Amino acid sequence: MADAVTHPQARTGAQPSFQFARLLPGIALLAVIGYAGKVLEQNINRYARTHHYTIPNIEYVLWAILLGLLLSNTIGVPQIFRAGVATYEFWLKVGIVLLGSRFLLGDIAKLGGVSLALVAIEITGAIAFMTFLGRAFKLKPKLTSLLAVGSAVCGVSAIIAAKGAIEADDEDSSFSIAAILALGALALFTFPLIGHALHLSDRAYGLWAGLAVDNTAEATAAGALYSEAAAKLAVLVKSTRNATIGFVVLAYAIYWASQGQAKAVGNKAAFLWQKFPKFVLGFLFISLVATYGVFDKEQITSLANLSRWAFLLTFAGVGLRTNFREMRKQGLRPFVVGAIGEIVIAAFTLALVVGASKYFGW
């Protein structure tokens, strides 16, 4: 969220307040920037068609992110907008739940087997490699844990969940969040280029983005920058990773409690439920309802469009909350560790996906 970068300590509050009036200016800003991105895409395409120019289609996703980045890194986001801008993750989750209407449960189950196996490999490999890297660079052990959780599972949400569970310092979580967000921003621009250069199919690219990009908003945006089909798959795979958050954080909490440096976990089932991302259940519920034919074709189109409007707010928020100056202040070493780790994880998951796509003939 915006405050994660500009005011890292504000992340500890975790949830934006639902005092609606306070949120309105920021939500309006998200809508204006997102809609401006959509208008820019349409107008540039219309202009190119009218004048018979051949130019690459730049999607509204990229325009919204770029406009947000421009505002955030020039005049900054005024205080009055910050609470509302921080709701971008809320809109992301609304969008993901609504996107469930486009998935039939059979498709999820079919894809689930492959993606589940790849997710398990990615999580294990990422945790092992980030732990090795943290030790090699002599980072503080809890900072290493946070970076490992963030890069293996679910970016910012996982870091926030793990921070409380393993009793890490505010400073460590700020470092980890800044590193994950900065690298997520880089992934937005590099992943589509690499995907096109390697001629990855929508399916292979979506899988890769869902596996390798850490924050859900960036994974969705990286997918949408490639194609709508890739975005759908990236969301599905990323949601699978998100679903493991409770288990990974629980394992870390038990480890640090055994070291005498965190509180012991009492009720493990309650802990897992508390950490489980509920929007994954919402996504499956809407998908179940759609599978049983509750919605007709027109209604499914309407729900998919609602999902795109929600994502439009999210993409504007991704740009608005990214402030490179604030990220630089967080220090270089965790960023270097994060960068090396992310590059290796991205290469590793790319190899996995290319191998799987060859094997399954995607």
Added chain:
Amino acid sequence: MSTQHGVFGTGAVDSSKSERNTREPKRGWSLSLDSWAVLLAVGLAILVRLGVFKHIPW
């Protein structure tokens, strides 16, 4: 020196820091951000199903 562990701290911390860190705001029953998102999305889906929103353009 106190060796309590704060919510955000590690290892031994002084008592004033520990007190500050272990004090959590009292909350009443409330839904998580995720749950609100699910409720809003399901509510919108119901409205679309009931025909309140006949066509959402893009």
